[in-house]
Amino acid sequence: MDHSKKTKTTKLQAEGFTLEAYRSKTGVSGPPPTGIFKGRPTISTNFRKLYNHGQLPVCVDHCTGGHRISWKLNITSLDYNYFLPLFFDGLVETVQPYEMLARHGVHEMLEAGGPNILPVVPQLIIPIKKALNTKNNQVMYSTMKVLQHLVMSAEHVGGALVPYYRQILPVFNLFKNKKKIIVNGMSVDFKRR
Template sequence: MRVKTRSLPSLIIVEIEKLDYHHYLPLFFDGLCEMTFPYEFFARQGIHDMLEHGGNKILPVIPQLIIPIKNALNLRNQQVICVTLKVLQHLVVSAEMVGEALVPYYRQILPILNIFKNKNGELPQES
């Protein structure tokens, strides 16, 4: 991750693998509620980058991700729901046992999806 600010003349470089996942991953998941560019882009890209490189650091953070996921789904915005579902798909395949770790939280995540289950072809496609 590279951060360059105008007030600091130096470039701060931190490898994604060295980030504190307990701090940054929930922060990016909070950004799932964003609908304005570039905030929604940064949140989505940050999540995907961290999931891609997180490995065994992801599983211990699962409990901290449930509330941001639930908040995003509760917006009932089709774009946000599509992005959140794609993030959930990536989350499940990102590390061993993540899918199993989500099972205790199904009661919090699944009810809102029941509202949208019949809108399969009507949701906007996002690449």
Template sequence: MPKKRSELKAEAFTIKATMKVAAVVGPPSAGAFKERPAKPTMLRKYYHRGDLPVVVNHIGNGGRAIKWKVDIYSLDYHHYLPLFFDGLCETTFPCELFARQGIYELLKIGGPKILPVIPQLIIPIRNAMNTRNHQVMCTTLRAIQQLLQSADGVGEAMVPYLGRILTVFNIFKNKNENCGDEVG
């Protein structure tokens, strides 16, 4: 009965790697695309304390929207717009709904109130992109699109901060998930 040769696993560039029975093991995965857990957001903390000026409005046929407890035109954008952008990291109900709908409605009527708040939005946008969660990244991209279309001068105001946001985009620029016939 012939003896079986057992393969020896060795790291690259070591003396063991030069042996005939050695199999060189590749490097570990760097984890560039690996999802990273999001820290608890301020939006969630405000929600649990009951300090958010919104509630869930259940619409017929199972739909959901948000209902403002206060007049939306009187909100302090320096406080609430960054708070809702911070909620972009959320993936659970109702905080995800509050973040998405809150951003949409505040940007829709914000006008000139939005431009001075741009520097405060960069860190929440970057934190959301750094989660590398597909759902969070798509939601964040939609929020950025809405932000850029919301008021005049927003694009120019974001130029100094693009380096901080585009680093994560650079990682994912060549990642292509083939959806087949689904275009979404």
């Protein structure tokens, strides 16, 4: 009999707070990963459906410098109560041309909206919350840029957002300690102001 061989003891793994966890030579396995920072898949949006049916007053203008959006109607004559929440709903899109149309459409509507924006702010909260809850880096980054533009687009819009902070800020709270995210190959630092 060869006593030089060491006997290998294997620790049994058990879930925490069970009877097996209290036995000798038993290790407690850690909790499963929560996936809290994992991006969620996007579902088809009303923005995509209406664009596919030709019911949005916007189209892609293919030019030599890239793609731009072209408005079929005068942007100042649009019904902001209907179209601005619809374009905000399109912020969750990650597929072209929907992503580009929604993002540029929102920015152009905010530029031209003026006093039409403030009454629509309560209708924008659900699309903003939905876009942030995707936890997709690209979608979150573009939504943050849109929020900055929204606050600067008209007077009192920042104050109109205050009652809705409880719905918007929890996702930011998750990511406040995360130092960097990568968006389109570019590093975005959350610690920077």
